[in-house]
Amino acid sequence: MTPAARLAAAIEILQDWHEHPGKIDRRLAEWGRRHRFAGSKDRAAIADRVYDCLRHWRSDGALCEASSIARGRAHVLASALREHRNLAPVQEIFGQGVHAPAALTASELSAARAFLTAAPLPDWPAWLMPDLISSVPDPELLIARQRQRSPLDLRVNRLKTEPSKIIKSLQAMGCEAAQGPLSPDCLRLEKPRSLTGTEIYQSGLIEIQDAASQAVALLAAQGMAPGSLMLDLCAGAGGKSLAMAACAPQARFYAWDIDRARMQDLGPRAKRAGARIEIVSSGKLEGLRGRCDRVLVDAPCSGSGTWSRDPDQKWLFTEARLAELVDMQARVLDEAATFVRPGGWLVYATCSVLRAENEAAIEQFAARAPGQFAPVDLKQVWQAAGLGTISPFSAPGCVRFDPVAQQTDGFFVAILHRAPKTR
Ligand SMILES: C[S@@+](CC[C@H](N)C(=O)[O-])C[C@H]1O[C@@H](n2cnc3c(N)ncnc32)[C@H](O)[C@@H]1O
Structure with missing residues (x-):
């Protein structure tokens, strides 16, 4: 799939989620089953885009409200603008080829320009903001953190092995990991990747588990x-x-x-x-x-x-x-x-x-x-x-x-x- 076709797929999935809210991981899996031509890299890129949009759902919603763009399209446009920090490359992707999202209209272009310079709304449910403010010392920092993808942590099973051995096994698979925070058994991967099919997982040497x-x-x-x-x-x-x-x-x-x-x-x-x-x-x-x-x-x-x-x-x-x-x-x-x-x-x-x-x-x-x-x-x-x-x-x-x-x-x-x- 071209990068533009991946954006179009993310638009379709998010529009569907907006109209029929539910668990997004199931929605992504269903989409994969219905579009067998999409390879694993395509599916991963589409999922990354969808999750990025959901992490910014409230702040990116401003783009949609400003120009009445359909939700799925508005959120993917906002995500692409955040990625490129510039309108020109995004304008090139939209409307590029038969599988791409339609070219940006004049009103979308002006909404996109305004979006690039606007201060974002907090990405947290509005009704829950007072609870957050009274719960954590710095709500803005927490919200900013939750806009980012979380790292992938492993728990090394001390009943069977030790962290240094797992670091070496991971390196042999082309995967870098280092000591994670808190527990001495915790390793943090440099780049998240799926490990459930690997020998170290299948033989019980590691579990996927957040450090906290x-x-x-x-x-x-x-x-x-x-x-x-x-x-x-x-x-x-x-x-x-x-x-x-x-x-x-x-x-x-x-x-x-x-x-x-x-x-x-x-x-x-x-x-x-x-x-x-x-x-x-x-x-x-x-x-x-x-x-x-x-x-x-x-x-x-x-x-x-x-x-x-x-x-x-x-x-x-x-x-x-x-x-x-x-x-x-x-x-x-x-x-x-x-x-x-x-x-x-x-x-x-x-x-x-x-x-x-x-x-x-x-x-x-x-x-x-x-x-x-x-x-x-x-x-x-x-x-x-x-x-x-x-x-x-x-x-x-x-x-x-x-x-x-x-x-x-x-x-x-x-x-x-x-x-x-x-x-
Ligand atoms: C946060 S999850 C547990 C996660 C799990 N401890 C882990 O580390 O993977 C909370 C669990 O509590 C269970 N639960 C809810 N009410 C319960 C109750 N009254 N008694 C026992 N389990 C309950 C739910 O079915 C759910 O599986």
């Missing part, structure tokens, strides 16, 4: 004694369970998720990784009440800390959904607390940057269970986990990873300690 997500697992499992018991109550596909099991191999890991189908890959992933994780039945789960040394709640959340990876979700998120999630988080925290033994830890994590889903959830939990849980000394846990420079603590026992400085997802974690039994 890895760090949450390291904190949660830090210092677990042999034989001690961890329940991952919202295990999903098991990213955190696998990382925890790798750093405390003598401990026992139990995984549960209300949606059992989400855990279907966990068994094969654990087998590949050589990790021991038991997916529990509801009967077994009952028997764990009050007995777990650690319980991790990797809570269902807005995912607002990952909106650079999933920019479509940013524009589909609603006020009603936020209220629903806050309610769900409170219920799952209360439920999780019943599994923690006296003296054990309750670990709560989200990939959200919103205070309502993070510090506020912990404050409200503490108010519902007064005197039962207290924040742990997170500084000490952080140092023992070997996570390097300490991120600022946002409240006692709570830490927010720094998505701007460390280019990670915006994770939050709180660790609470259950009061020991008193006579």
Whole structure:
């Protein structure tokens, strides 16, 4: 496909997404199935363009409002203008050949000129701006960060290998990687690429996992004694369970998720990784009440800390959904607390940057269970986990990873300690 034909494809996909909003990765996959002539490089270039447009959806919308250009076309035009910082090369691409988008009209040209010099609107849902402002120290920096593509981080499986060996294997494939932030097991790729078909992935030597997500697992499992018991109550596909099991191999890991189908890959992933994780039945789960040394709640959340990876979700998120999630988080925290033994830890994590889903959830939990849980000394846990420079603590026992400085997802974690039994 020519560069112009790729732009035309991105226009078609975005127009369809605008008219029928939904998950963009599925939309891109469907498009690929219907257009078999498109090669892998074409599909990757089209996806990059579509994601770039979605990361700038609100700011680029200005172009569309100024000139009534259809949404798909306006966003791709804006993306091309951002890429070239100049109208002439963009004007050459539009209208070039039979598969290209139509040539720019006079009104589109004048809207494009104005767009090149206008100050962009913040790429964050307007209704959620007040929450962002009250949640993070520098909202503009976070928004700017989420306009960029996220790096690709790997977790090297310390049960099977070590980072230096993986760096060499990657080099042999023509792929450069270096030590990533936070966890010593984290490698960051210079250029993101798909690794799921490679031998190092298939044989369980690596997992694809954001650096902050890895760090949450390291904190949660830090210092677990042999034989001690961890329940991952919202295990999903098991990213955190696998990382925890790798750093405390003598401990026992139990995984549960209300949606059992989400855990279907966990068994094969654990087998590949050589990790021991038991997916529990509801009967077994009952028997764990009050007995777990650690319980991790990797809570269902807005995912607002990952909106650079999933920019479509940013524009589909609603006020009603936020209220629903806050309610769900409170219920799952209360439920999780019943599994923690006296003296054990309750670990709560989200990939959200919103205070309502993070510090506020912990404050409200503490108010519902007064005197039962207290924040742990997170500084000490952080140092023992070997996570390097300490991120600022946002409240006692709570830490927010720094998505701007460390280019990670915006994770939050709180660790609470259950009061020991008193006579
Ligand atoms: C953020 S995802 C978990 C991701 C996973 N821990 C990982 O690292 O790959 C949240 C999960 O919580 C599950 N969930 C939601 N409500 C729950 C509940 N009340 N009890 C258990 N799991 C729940 C969802 O099905 C979803 O899989």
